[in-house]
Amino acid sequence: MNQIKIVALVAFILTAPTFASNSLIPVSKETKEMAVSLRDKAIKDDSAYEILKSLTTEVGARHPGTPGEKAGIEWGINKLKALGFDKVYTEDVKMNGWVRGIETAEVLIPSYQKLTITALGRSKSTPEGGLEAQIVHFESYADLEKAADGSLKGKIAFISNRMERFKNGAGYGRANIARSKGHELAAKKGAEALLIRSIGTDDHRNPHTGATNVAMGYTMVPAVALSNPDADQLVRLIGYGHSPKIRLNIQTKDLGAIVTKNVIGEMTGRELPNEVVVIGGHLDSWDLGTGAVDDGAGVAIAMATATLIKNNTEMRPRRTIRVILWGAEELGLIGARAYAKAREADGTIANHVIGSESDFGAGPVYGLQSSDNISENAMHVVDTMAGLMGELGVTRRSGNTSGGPDMMPLAALGVPALNLMQDGTDYFDLHHTPDDTFDKVNPEHMRQNVAAWTVFAFIAAEWPGSFK
Known part of the structure; x- marks a missing residue:
């Protein structure tokens, strides 16, 4: 990003007018330009592919209650810290193993x-x-x-x-x-x-x-x-x-009774740190393969997306980007249900402005779908995201969405959601089998995913309006 663009972005932030919550708030030119810059960097970046290689090679399968799962949790904590997340923590999830x-x-x-x-x-x-x-x-x-x-x-x-x-x-x-x-x-x-x-x-x-x-x-x-x-x-x-x-x-x-964990990393927002944009995948996997497409790919895409935004913006987006590596998804969304229940109990569910999970393999994103509870005054923001993803082969799609399996408990509590629709033509050839291994993942598709997710996460975190 050149110096002129940086100065212009700072000027916009300092002079941005305040809007009523129900006003039609535009996506600024500077925000769109930054999103395009991030998209173009992501399409050349192999960070997600390398993260996935590490997870599936150094850890392998991550079935709850096994040594592999414990190693996966430690890997998630260490990797988020190494990538420079501002805050890394875990939350216990009780379950029956x-x-x-x-x-x-x-x-x-x-x-x-x-x-x-x-x-x-x-x-x-x-x-x-x-x-x-x-x-x-x-x-x-x-x-x-x-x-x-x-x-x-x-x-x-x-x-x-x-x-x-x-x-x-x-x-x-x-x-x-x-x-x-x-x-x-x-x-x-x-x-x-x-x-x-x-x-x-x-x-x-x-x-x-x-x-x-x-x-x-x-x-x-x-x-x-x-x-x-x-x-x-x-x-x-x-x-x-x-x-x-x-x-x-x-x-x-x-x-019997065991404890697994949700692993969480945050890139803190500069103005609204308590408002969060949720992205993520589930860290656990079945034990037959190494959990590459289900859901190591989603874990890697989310981690790489937040890291790319952090490393390529002069100032953090307004809101916090929270990467959640949910636990025990395969046995019934157990980590996701625990996460949503805790936020409902502590009253912070309203701080979740929008979210999405990547949990449909590593195929390219071809569509962008939004939940029905996104307000009419925010639909233009989703349309803008889709437009900027257009060069990646993504188009705006109709239909309601919960934003992915682990987003379902949050969506049920009213959190708006987007679905970055992946081509899953061959996903169920590999899903839950011994063939779910790293060699099945295409690095070009991983780059395209991160490019699309970066547009979504950055604009959602930077745009000052409400999605509800």
Whole structure:
């Protein structure tokens, strides 16, 4: 930034008029110019990629209750300090821990074949040594609902619904009910266990784990995901007229009460330090891969965004930029719920002016979406952000948003949100699998993400008006 622009920005800040809270406050020329300058620096900067490399290489998987999670928390604290955040702290999050152990399955009839499986989150164990039972096939959760209660006694319920591939991940919610609630329904029908086709779009022999709707303890019956090729194999066997019998052995452990942490870093605002713009990702991951796309990428993007703004502006934005690395997202937004509950209790929820989470992988941002509670007098600011992101291939999009999974508890309390929509065409090929590793991330896409996030975070923190 040259000296003339710096002088002009200082003059604008010192002479900026005050506006009524319900006035249409423009985004100043100086603010837009600075946002463009930051965007253009970010598109050439590999900081996020390097942060992600460090996290996935030096720490690896970060499942709650494991040594990897503890190492990830320490890594987050140390990295935020090394990047120069003004304030770095943690907040304890109480939860009930769960870890997987033995996971094996094989077809016994009509022919011996090994199956590739993984336990779903909080799955209970089978009897020690496993259980053997015939599978009963249902093409969807809705089909299992039609079975008579108790009719599957001594059997294993098998749901084979296939997730559809969409750029915005729209097929996930429709397919995911089999994973989240299938164990309850299988138990109601009398089944000994639940077997589902993985909730994913790939054709690799990698099963997809994921959460069930169990806040603590165990599922009602053992709940297991098959890799998609193995699910297809069972469907074909049934198509040939066979009634496959399988042996399933799942041994998991309830860790009881444990404490994880949200890790938080702040770049303090120059005029309104108590007003915060929230950006972030979740620090925990499933244990099968190294949590690169889910959600190491989001962690790295948020950290790099705030750091780039700090390092390339003469004066900090008006408001504080708060980077939250939420804990225990994968087992039910546990860290996010604790964070929102604490802010509601201490009365600081109103200080959260706007927020967004990056938790949809590392694909390029293609759209900018806003929550319905953003006021009409602030919509032009979001439109300005989208316009400045235009050179990155981003367009303004309609539709309501909560700003990402970990933003949902804050959004429910009225915090305005934006969604920087990422191309998730291949996200569910990797999601919750052993294939979620650093080599799958494109450094060019990471740069583009940081460029878009920098425009959002800087303008949101610098613009003096209210988004409500």
